[in-house]
Amino acid sequence: MGRQVLGLADELGFDLAGVVSRHHPGDAIATRWFPGLDALPSAPDVLIDFTLPAGTAAAARWCADHDVALVTGTTGLDRVQTGTLSAAAERVPVLQAANFSPGVNTLMALLGQAAGWLDEIRAVHVTDVHHVHKKDAPSGTALALAAALAPLEAEIESRREGEVVGDHEVRLELPGETLTIAHHAADRAIFARGALRAARWLNAQPPGRYGPLDWITASKQG
Ligand SMILES: NC(=O)c1ccc[n+]([C@@H]2O[C@H](COP(=O)([O-])OP(=O)(O)OC[C@H]3O[C@@H](n4cnc5c(N)ncnc54)[C@H](OP(=O)(O)O)[C@@H]3O)[C@@H](O)[C@H]2O)c1
Known part of the structure; x- marks a missing residue:
């Protein structure tokens, strides 16, 4: 999913701050790759997260500490990891969607x-x-x-x-x-496109916990 988001970010007018994963990607993405969130040269406006539950919980803590909005599509979070998202949402906007299509x-x-x-x-x-x-x-x-x-x-x-x-x-x-x-x-790009659109919307929202219907309903009204 990270590669899908990356593939659409330019087209949708995003200025990419960096790509974060634990392992070196080993291809052209490496020029924009960082081994951890703390290695990013500056904090972005929004972090788009598709990792695994432990990665999402760590991302939520980092976003709360660095005043960064969080869009996450990671699934399989347990109660504690979900609680970490809620705690972060007291300080920054957090949108979680099991599916962005x-x-x-x-x-x-x-x-x-x-x-x-x-x-x-x-x-x-x-x-x-x-x-x-x-x-x-x-x-x-x-x-x-x-x-x-x-x-x-x-x-x-x-x-x-x-x-x-x-x-x-x-x-x-x-x-x-x-x-x-x-x-x-039929195509994983639908999830990436949705996450990027949600990120643009979320960036203008106050701190709080949001779901996909908040963003979709608001964008239909707007
Ligand atoms: N909401 C939606 O619309 C939607 C759509 C598709 C998939 N998903 C969900 O999105 C998640 C990712 O799916 P995927 O298919 O992209 O999986 P994937 O191909 O396994 O990719 C997961 C990525 O997360 C990184 N990662 C894993 N644990 C991490 C951690 N603790 N800290 C930092 N990075 C970590 C991995 O890289 P390293 O191992 O190099 O760190 C890898 O790049 C899954 O939960 C999936 O169910 C949601």
Whole structure:
């Protein structure tokens, strides 16, 4: 994902402060690479984080200490790591999204509407299919889709196959009918584009904890 963000940053008019990861990238990116956040020559306006949960928690602490807004797409955070994001949000704006695609966030909003309209949902099934390199299961998106239907309990099935970018399906069992809504991601660039757009919006926000619908709703109104 870091490479996807990097690939779109210029096109979307961002001035790149640097690329941070623990290991040397070993290619052309190396000219813009730093081995840690403290090695950056100056603090950026916004940090876009797609790492693993420990990296995200460290990034949140660093952003709070350096007055840097944080956009994070990392999934699989535990309660303590999530608490670190909330603590940082008391000092800087923090936007966390399990999925930055416009389609999935629309699906999220539709599910909230469905839960309000349908009062006889008997069962909820969520399926996520992703590439075999993905570390967490269920996916953060599957958990967020299930949460959009709370307090209904959802059964989640996760499958890891080949290089699948990300497929999600939500099935609502109703008396005598089934409502199925599905999303297929074909290109990881959609997540990077969303994260960059969210970063531009977040940079103008006061400290606080934000989700993808805050940014999408505000940009539709604006
Ligand atoms: N929200 C969304 O729309 C969305 C979309 C796609 C993926 N994701 C999530 O984004 C995360 C990253 O996905 P990915 O496919 O890019 O994974 P990836 O290819 O494994 O890349 C993870 C990167 O994080 C770095 N990293 C890992 N632990 C770190 C730490 N403690 N400190 C600093 N850097 C660390 C790794 O580099 P080094 O090992 O060199 O440090 C690596 O460059 C996952 O949680 C995934 O589920 C979210």
